[in-house]
Amino acid sequence: MNGLDEAVAASGSDVISASAGSLRERFEAAFMPNYGVPPLVPVRGEGCHVWDADGRRYLDLIAGIAVSSLGHGHPALVEAVSRQVATLAHTSNLFVNEPEVLLAERLLGLLKAPGRVFLANSGTEANECALKLAIKHGTATGRTYFVAAENGFHGRTLGALSLTGKPSIRDQFGPFPLDVRFVPYGDADALRQAVTEDCAAVFLEPTQGEAGVVPPPAGYFAAAREICDATGALLVLDEIQSAIGRTGHWFAHQHDGITPDVLTLAKGLGGGMPIGACVGFGESGTIFAKGDHGSTFGGNPVSSAAALAVLDTIERDGLLENVRTVGARLAAAVDAVDHPLLARVRGRGLWLAAVLTTDAAAAVQAEAQRAGFLVNAVQPDAVRIAPPLVITAEQADSFVAALPGILTEASA
Incomplete structure (x- = not known):
């Protein structure tokens, strides 16, 4: 019996000892039906494998939807989280904690461009931050609408959902207060026609994730950067899934040699711990004034320590x-x-x-x-x-x- 098995046995956890069938039945009885009943009950993981409640082993080719960058039970992540939670688990945004500062500095260093960071708890929250930046930019410059891509996905809260070009999950929760105009993904001519000097921001994914992992055609993001520069619209890139090494670069937009005005991150950044980040480059990093935005748990020292461990391990290994x-x-x-x-x-x-x-x-x-x-x-x-x-x-x-x-x- 290894250390993890011993810890599980010592805990007397009802979750671990219950069968997969009984846990799925209890899940169905206790939770809202928005997920249906998932088909599997993983109870532990090691590296790229997970084991279910009935003892079967699986090679994990999902990684928690591109979240578990280092796999399961990675020693660097375990050590960083354990050390930090035993030292200082939470401070709120009323105080500064060192891990959040180190993380913001590290992200800006990897991006190789001057900017400012807002830390949140999820991808949707990072996109909500980006949307508020874009709204404030639009208000200050007299811009009234936004452009996003058909079949794009930016989250399920109402602001992020208003930018999501999937009618099947969007339409039943409208109407939305924002004027968002959708264009075919990868069509530079359609983007050029849609973006005028009245457009506040363009929201795009460097590869569309929930649409089925759809990469852009060559030159598309260079064209998007040129269009936004010509019109004054902000270029916002949603890298919730595509960043932190997922495509072979730290950030997927680096394949195209461009820098956005605003970048959103989450998923793989925390290696399994909840975290999101919104980065504003140049003037976009100083759009907010004191009190414009906030998060009780954003910049949590435990999640920040986890993210630092992820970045360090990706680089070191x-x-x-x-x-x-x-x-x-x-x-x-x-x-x-x-x-x-x-x-x-x-x-x-x-x-x-x-x-x-x-x-x-x-x-x-x-x-x-x-x-x-x-x-x-x-x-x-x-x-x-x-x-x-x-x-x-x-x-x-x-x-x-x-x-x-x-x-x-x-x-x-």
């Missing part, structure tokens, strides 16, 4: 190179699979989608789970693959070896 090499190997291997259900693979780094020839993603997800692999049916015809950044080539190869059988079972 050369994980950006691992993302590039294993990601390219995985993409090429999946693309080489000859199966009538598989159309192609798309994405960058360790953020990929297996695109199917029919709407069978839910069946592929279910069959992959039965085979011991966790993937995500992000769209009816697309399966998201976003493993921890520490995944090895051998682990990636094990999934590719099983993929033809998974596809065949899903086709039955």
Whole structure:
């Protein structure tokens, strides 16, 4: 029995001792039905593997929706969180804590551009901060509307949802107080026509995540930067999923050699701890005045310490190179699979989608789970693959070896 197993046994946790079936029944009885009932009950993890309540092991190719950058139980993350929670767990925004300052400085150093940081608890909150910056910019300059992309996803709170171009999750909660105009993602001409000197800001994802891991065409973000410069609109990039090494660079916009006016981060930044960040570059970093925005838990020292551990480990262990090499190997291997259900693979780094020839993603997800692999049916015809950044080539190869059988079972 290893140390984790001993700790679990000593805790006497009802959650660990309960069966998966009983936990799912209790979940259904206790929680609102917005998630349905998830199909799996993970109870512990180590590296790129998790174990469910019935003792089955799975290779985790979801990483908590691109969150668990270092996998599960990474010693650097465990040590940083344990040390900080035993020292100072919370201060609120009434006081300064050292981890939040170190984190803000570290992010600005990685971005290599002058700016200011606001720390929040989630991606949606980071986008709400960005939206408030854009609204204040628009009010000061007489700008009245916003532009975002069709099928884009920026969050589920009302402000972030107003920018989300997915009618299926958006329309039932409208009307929204903001004038947001949606354009096809990747169409520079449509963006140019939509953005005028009356536009306050353009909100885009460097790769659309919830749309099915859809990268932009070459030159699109250079064009977006030029359009915003010409009109005075802010360029806001939502890197909630794509940043912190996920695509092989620290930030996905670095593939295109541009700097946005505002950048939002979350997910992989905390390695599993809740955190979000909004970075304003140049003048965008000083739009807010005292009292314009705030967060009780934002800049929490424990989450900030976790984020610092994530950044340190990615740099120390050369994980950006691992993302590039294993990601390219995985993409090429999946693309080489000859199966009538598989159309192609798309994405960058360790953020990929297996695109199917029919709407069978839910069946592929279910069959992959039965085979011991966790993937995500992000769209009816697309399966998201976003493993921890520490995944090895051998682990990636094990999934590719099983993929033809998974596809065949899903086709039955």
